[in-house]
Amino acid sequence: MKVIDLVNELKLHLFSGKEGLNNDVSCGYTSDLLSDVMGHAEAGSIWITIQTHKNVMAIASLKDLPAIIISSGEKPGEDTIEQSNAEGIPLLGTEMRSFEVSGKIFNILGIK
Amino acid sequence: MRPIRADIHIHSVLSPCGSLDMSPASIIARAIETGLEMIAISDHNSTLNCNLAVALGNEAGLSVLRGAEVTTAEEVHCLAILPDEKATALFQDFLGEKMQHIKNVPAKFGYQLVLDSDENIIDEVEYFLPAALTASIDEVERVVHSLGGLFIPAHIDRPAFSIFSQLGFMPSDLTPDAVEVTGKIPQMKYPVIRNSDSHTIDQLGKRYTTYMLEEPTFQELAMAFRGENERRIISVTP
Numbered sequence: 548m549k550v551i552d553l554v555n556e557l558k559l560h561l562f563s564g565k566e567g568l569n570n571d572v573s574c575g576y577t578s579d580l581l582s583d584v585m586g587h588a589e590a591g592s593i594w595i596t597i598q599t600h601k602n603v604m605a606i607a608s609l610k611d612l613p614a615i616i617i618s619s620g621e622k623p624g625e626d627t628i629e630q631s632n633a634e635g636i637p638l639l640g641t642e643m644r645s646f647e648v649s650g651k652i653f654n655i656l657g658i659k
Numbered sequence: 660m661r662p663i664r665a666d667i668h669i670h671s672v673l674s675p676c677g678s679l680d681m682s683p684a685s686i687i688a689r690a691i692e693t694g695l696e697m698i699a700i701s702d703h704n705s706t707l708n709c710n711l712a713v714a715l716g717n718e719a720g721l722s723v724l725r726g727a728e729v730t731t732a733e734e735v736h737c738l739a740i741l742p743d744e745k746a747t748a749l750f751q752d753f754l755g756e757k758m759q760h761i762k763n764v765p766a767k768f769g770y771q772l773v774l775d776s777d778e779n780i781i782d783e784v785e786y787f788l789p790a791a792l793t794a795s796i797d798e799v800e801r802v803v804h805s806l807g808g809l810f811i812p813a814h815i816d817r818p819a820f821s822i823f824s825q826l827g828f829m830p831s832d833l834t835p836d837a838v839e840v841t842g843k844i845p846q847m848k849y850p851v852i853r854n855s856d857s858h859t860i861d862q863l864g865k866r867y868t869t870y871m872l873e874e875p876t877f878q879e880l881a882m883a884f885r886g887e888n889e890r891r892i893i894s895v896t897p
Contacts, residue, residue: 581827600733602826
């Protein structure tokens, strides 16, 4: 599944990083602690978080994450958006809470 | 110049987690007893016991700095040490603006008490003080520096509420005056200090930093962080 498919299906807002919309999504990871994501997220995981600090982009790049979904209607700052464009990793937004958007992605990806 | 022991991370009864014997008067008496020459009161997201502590410190002959342990929007704890009463009042206004209005439950989290010089309770803060502010770490740093204060990420090596736990690594554009470490002292490009983070009286005086200063003042401490005029950090306790 591509990032763009999830954007369309879940009506996610695209803040930045549109070059990465064709990145492949194989699973997901939900966490707001960057040290936890650094330690445990698998490559190919779309990352669901309310954390908007620009360090999220460096972690996503380091871990080969295809995109980041900012939940609860939180808004990333300018510096985070710039990093997303520079890295080509989409920064997406939704009003849904992390639990809800994670559940939907879990089902769409057909994870058992 | 001479070696001066300082501990600039101490919680009073204003922090819900601060024990009820942490009145400014008790903190000052114990600090003097244990050989500290300079302390800062740094409650969670509030400076409301600082002026009392400074006044009591003046009477007792202990240098007391005004400060707070701020919880940024990323849930990173950072010490803000302010240069004077005016800057502290402005910083308190900033904290008030950025505070989330989550009610404290004293029975569960502890009391948040503001005291007067006779140790009477003159106020009890209604909102849960340690909750994250709606201000990012960058904004907090900017405000602290604009007020002439010192910005010091707290316990950066702890597994919770630290730069490393919340943000994974030190953001390259952050310009802290020093960093506080609880464990092994790392090689860093910032001055590394140790404080007690005391919540109870018996924790005071056990963990501190020894500085080479002319006298125990905010300005001298700032000079030590910048390594100016031979002011410096001599050592930290284990």
